[in-house]
Amino acid sequence: MKYGFPDQPGFDRQRTQFLHAADAAGATVTSYPHPLKGPAGESLATDVAWLGEPDARRVLVAISGTHGVEGYYGSTCQSEWLDGFSARDLPDGVAVMMVHLINPWGTAWVRRVNEDNVDLNRNYVDFEAALPPNPRYETIHEIYTCRDFDGPQRRHADALLTAQIESIGWAEYHAIVGAGQYVHPDGLFYGGTQATWSNRTLRSIAARFLLPTQVAIAFDLHTGAGAYGHPMLMAIAQTRYAALADAEALYGAWLYTLLTGADAAISDTGVVARATGYTSQALLDALPDTHLMQLVIECGTYAEAPMHTALRDDHWLHLYGDPGDALGKQISQTLFNSFMPADEDWGEIAWQRTRQAWERALKALPEIRPAAVG
Ligand SMILES: [Zn+2]
Known part of the structure; x- marks a missing residue:
């Protein structure tokens, strides 16, 4: 790789x-x-690179940093691949659109969430309608709001967590917390009460660049999420849609289809099936006239328990700690390496x-012939 994955955070780089x-x-x-601004006072932005003819109607799109800290992987891959096109051409009629760091605040501050403590992948819901309830989260919320990083309150919260795991197991616990919640702005996997900056920006990018796309x-x-060192190609959606069969034919056994919803079975992928508000569904909704295959690449890192601890510590840091002091830097570096292994x-x-x-x-884009396109 020309650029290589970073071993330290840094938005500007x-x-x-x-x-x-x-x-x-x-x-x-x-x-x-x-x-x-970012932690070093740097300006933040989402950048969209369009490679190819402006009126190309067949487009490969890649979005990095929906979960800010995960953007170090996505951004580096985007740069690496784009750079290769300085020496080769695109197929006729095909463009590449790279949406670089859609949650730039989260990437800069080394957080999964955005500036409002919102998980962007729970935020693409209809805020005019009733928000998805998650009553079981109420019993575990206090695990995520204790004021001690290391003290009696933390030990009490740890004991609550241990009791929950012993009672219902990791998979069920993870499904409850990961399903998202729309009630506690200081809680984990918070979906927000309105469309965030990143949500509005992605929708305007889709409207500006992708509406005419066939x-x-x-x-x-x-x-x-998922097993260490196993990048998984997924299609995540609330229901099956027209282009999904084309994606399944194109990728065969590489593709794992995950249908989400409040009643979904617990998924063994590490991705939470009971959550709604995913980017995937947002783009499907935003581009009703496009034959869109909406996919996710999810590169597995560490086991759920240490990942959860890293997220919990980072949550504490931004509620009560100081990201600039020694403990804050240590927590942020641990979170960074949890999502971007130094390996x-x-x-x-x-x-x-x-x-x-x-x-x-x-390679496939010029060949796909949806019925509506002819
Ligand atoms: Zn993610």
């Missing part, structure tokens, strides 16, 4: 290398400035599978 790779490939970049294959890039072999496999998925999509 990721953005600079992305803009450089986009420029080298001859892409057109449109920037969406974010209202807040065929699109889109990838939302994640890490942190070249992990990185090599993550990059290889991501590149393979994109190459197969690029």
